[in-house]
Amino acid sequence: MEYQFRTIEKKWQTSWKSQKAYQVPNESNKPKCYVLDMFPYPSGAGLHVGHPLGYIASDIYSRYKRLKGFNVLHPMGYDAFGLPAEQYAIEHGVHPAKSTHDNIDNFRSQLDNIGFCYDWDREVRTCDASYYKWTQWIFLQLFNSYFDRQLNKANPIEALVATFEKEGNVHHVCPADNQLNFTAATWNSWDEKAQQDVLMQYRLAFCGFGEVNWCAALGTVLANDEVINGFSERGGHPVEKKKLRQWYLRITEYADRLLAGLDTIQFSDAMKEMQSNWIGKSYGAEIDFKVADHTATVTVYTTRPDTVFGVDFLVVAPEHELIQSIIPASHEKEVAAYIAYVKSRSERERIAEKKITGCFTGAYVVNPFNQQHIPIWISEYVLAGYGTGAIMAVPCGDDRDFKFAQHFNIPITNIIGDAYDGTAANPTKEAILTNSEFLNGIVQKEAIAIVNEKLEAMGIGKKKVNFRMRDAAFSRQRYWGEPFPIQWKNGIAYPLAESELPLLLPTVENYGPGPDGEGPLANIEDWKANHFETNTMPGYAGSSWYFLRYMDPHNTTAFCDRKVSDYWGQVDLYIGGTEHAVGHLLYSRMWTKALYDLGHIGFDEPFKKLLNQGMIQGSSRFVYRKRGTQVFVSAGLAKTMEVDQLHVDVNIVDGVELDTAAFKKWKPDYAHATFELEEGKYICGVEVEKMSKSKFNTVNPDDLVNKYGADTFRMYEMFLGPVEQSKPWDTKGIEGVHRFLKKLWRLFYDEMKGKVWVDEKATPAELKVLHKTIKKIEEDTERHSFNTAVSGFMICVNELFDLGCHKKEVLEQVLVLLAPYAPHISEELWALLGNQGLVIDADFPIFDAQHVTETSKEYPVSINGKVRANIAIALDASEAEVHKIVLDNELIQKWMEGKPVKKLIFVKGKMINVVV
């Protein structure tokens, strides 16, 4: 009776499904555990071996927690709105709902092959009306709220209206315009339109105008993280800046809380750093510089007010509003030319080229502290949207300023003495200031406060906190997304009533953009007639809250019942890639905080712990075709001649050796290919690249599951290395894992002898192996070190084999340990041992230290750090006894060469080192 994985796996997958083995109740007296995967976008390409890495890890952890007695929520769904489906629709005329549905079916069957323990009754699809009804509902919550800076939380907009009616906005600075001031009387005198325009500037979801990434080819606006080097991520079309009416989320109001919340959650330090860099809180000051011979003032933002005596020039953004009024006639032409040049440059060019550009304006400002005249320059490296759009340049202390000064031959003032050597800027804060009048002799970091005080006293500046993060653009001129539940009347945005939700996405004839840069919905007469918003929501809308819907997916009266979300609470373990570090993870944190503020849920961070899976890269293979021929030469020969390097399907290459017969069949073009070999073989070129269909380097999990079984595939993915680590996929080692499972099987059943397991009492040696393994698997699974756990299983089976152990008492415990990793084979053998019920409902074995305690230890003994002998010594031996045993040892005496002992280091249970 051999290990027939195909039969076994089919059988148990069917059985689990029919008995709903993985259905999870929302009420239980067990402790809860919520294990979540980042749900996939169901692309047409299907799953490749990179996708399941995280899913397998979370599946193992979920099953492990269930064995440990937890009620485990482990759901899966689909992030189903998005551009690719719409692009596909444009190209092939297939409705996105149809292609998305087909892709989901394909994903589902691929996922099912691997034997995951998802509770599929909780599946969500963001494109289902029953789901996006609640996405729209949450949008309305945000629309109907403002961020109250006194309470430091979101608050209903009605509360703000009531305040305005009583006292104006004196206590509620407008986040969009801090100059805006009005009294109650003024407020009450405004008509509805004027009032609504003001309220829009407070709402957490608001409409405004802004420069956005406009992609003409796709007819839509893209988020920054959807644009790569000036081209759209999907389709690779050029992207330019354009001003459009857009919806935004006022995420900037949450900047401080998003930052503070990082201390309460377990994300990797790298991930936290990425988020806090994105939020980019900086402490600095604004300083006013009077323009010489002019009434205007240029306000700069700087994080280094201490360097104010080192200012050699000012740089303002080309878009800065003051430029036009302060340029002397002598420089008008040059400046206009430079501004025209900057405008002509697309984002793409600015990123691709790193050259230093700029232009002197001919105007000067006066340094308020020493009355020196300082030239004003404009340059594209200063951004209009950050700080005040103007900086004071201190070349001796800032690298970019230094390079700019060098490039334009601007003299550099040194204010940090020896800390500046004239060849590069030194951004230190520890130097002692020189050439700085009242700051001379003071350490820079202490000078900051002194300058700030002086600025305020002189009335020419103040301390200022700035954030890099901007409000999140929240609308797209696309079809395949959630419609906004908004109606426009007389320029006022009216939210739909809750009872009118969902506002269904209508069917369109044409998926192309509407008139004037509007979305496809603008092509629908009915839609326009009802004055519905023609934008749709971006991809991250549905994914910002999906973890809540899993808790209560069929609720028709609420997005999630409060009692249910109180039970499940935060996601205990969230697994996914780092690519969402600053997009999805920040948005869902913000939505969670807003829902918490408004009392809809009881926690304000969604994910207690995040585990980042590494990226599985593809390992591409290449063939070399002699230019203009059908002759393919092996890699070693290719260097000597003119060849074209072409991707070849990795699946017809064994290691680096091409299967030439398969190659001829692969594409009709190659049917008549001939080959020039090296030592009888065709050797392919190798490169590590992103795994992608177009590079023919994808490996489909279905093929591996079919060949080796799901259990082998699962364990092999884990065995590859630490789950967090990125690595190229290599199928080579999978045999070893498969051999391990076959060997495990042979502990129970032999091909020749049949059943070999027995019902006998285990020996101490066998129990020692078992309990060593229990400890190892428990610890490794807890710390997500799945690769070492797999090797722990291998060691266990090897040792049981060497001991000739076929005893049920030991083996059935091993099966429970193994069930999270290789659920099918464990389930089968568990049943064959005569157990009732599923192995997943067994109890996790309890480690008993008495089976593994040792009385003595083989100590490695070193002389001067070099191991010279191994001596067995009782663990309870005293230090004096150890000294005697070691120094009396013949081998040790030989290596000591009669030299006196200077010191003897004895680390109990570890090692001994003799220093001579």
Next chain:
RNA sequence: GCGGAUGUGGCGAAAUUGGCAGACGCACUAGACUUAGGAUCUAGCGCCGCGAGGCGUGUGGGUUCGACCCCCUCCAUCCGCACCA
């Protein structure tokens, strides 16, 4: 340019708190069993050396009785980015 990470045998890797570097597996070599092997089993497998032994965790230095691990220098590779003052 800025930010984050990673460098250990032919390959994937292990070493959990500063304590025997290379567990476990792949590939490879030799052998056993076999009609057969893409099954299974046994042994070997970092480098140099006949050996004793020496050397060895990207480079160079430091701390320590002891460093893959901590500190500093440099080099290489990968990933991300909004030139963020």
